[in-house]
């Protein structure tokens with residue numbers, strides 16, 4: 001099979017499409033012929049050497065796929081062969097074939113293309129965990145979604161609209177029109193101006209009840225200030241550090257130095273909450289994640305979950321795919337097709 005291999009830390013030239021032995025499904029696993037694999041910001045950070053959860057290099061990245069079950073291991077119902085599925089993979093998804101534990105694979109709804117199917121797991125489970133499971137977003141509350149035009153951002157917008165919250169989103173200006181069409185109530189340019197006074201003006205100085213912030217560093221300080229009383233902030237990324245080589249390491253250091261330090265008494269007296277999410281540390285919570293997935297699949301059936309695929313790059317265009325995400329050009333999901 002062909003697979004996208006990240007050979008070392010570095011710029012986009014470290015990625016190669018290589019031949020690898022076909023995997024064999026072990027007991028309890030299914031072998032999926034991949035039709036589309038998701039590309040995530042974690043893959044960019046991993047290539048840059050800034051993602052501690054990534055496998056040792058050389059490695060095949062890839063947290064999610066959609067495809068067709070080609071064969072099954074022992075203890076798996078053979079009727080699954082031929083089923084169109086979406087799967088969560090602990091790496092190795094960016095390949096023509098991947099073996100996945102059966103519990104991490106679910107049937108792809110007919111109404112989703114393979115590309116749309118691969119856009120579901122990471123973005124929508126992350127957004128669900130942030131907004132619903134941990135953020136407890138309620139109807140008529142206000143939510144600020146940072147990078148609203150990105151993969152997780154658009155997923156969060158679908159969910160927040162369904163809940164009936166008022167939505168605020170930061171994004172590059174080129175994405176604002178699209179975001180308004182998707183239902184975002186207030187699009188804020190955060191690259192050419194300070195977004196905090198704009199948000200405060202839009203909310204009559206009150207701020208919002210929920211903020212999801214994947215930027216890190218001093219962005220978390222500012223987001224915390226934008227919380228209304230009873231507000232919650234979900235931190236889930238360090239996009240601000242993204243860069244190859246020594247620049248990336250320095251940016252991580254800067255982000256850590258500028259990170260806020262919270263005091264529980266301060267949180268108590270200000271009626272504010274902070275929580276963190278790392279979906280990649282949820283592998284031991286299969287039942288919980290399966291419950292979230294079922295809710296999302298109901299959303300697909302009812303039409304309020306609408307994954308938006310920005311672009312499908314071929315495996316041999318992997319350098320372009322990384323440049324696209326790193327260059328902030330994507331609106332929604334980038335997927336890779338063999």
Ligand SMILES: NC(=O)c1ccc[n+]([C@@H]2O[C@H](COP(=O)([O-])OP(=O)(O)OC[C@H]3O[C@@H](n4cnc5c(N)ncnc54)[C@H](OP(=O)(O)O)[C@@H]3O)[C@@H](O)[C@H]2O)c1
Nearest residue numbers: 040041147150151152171172214236237239277278279328
């Ligand atoms: N903790 C978790 O479980 C978890 C799970 C999934 C994702 N994440 C994190 O969530 C964030 C979004 O992930 P994603 O996969 O959906 O990617 P994404 O948002 O589609 O990523 C690309 C977008 O991020 C924005 N961005 C902000 N700072 C950037 C920078 N320094 N360089 C490049 N782009 C930047 C850009 O949009 P603008 O137009 O807004 O600038 C860009 O288009 C990432 O930080 C990722 O690591 C965390």
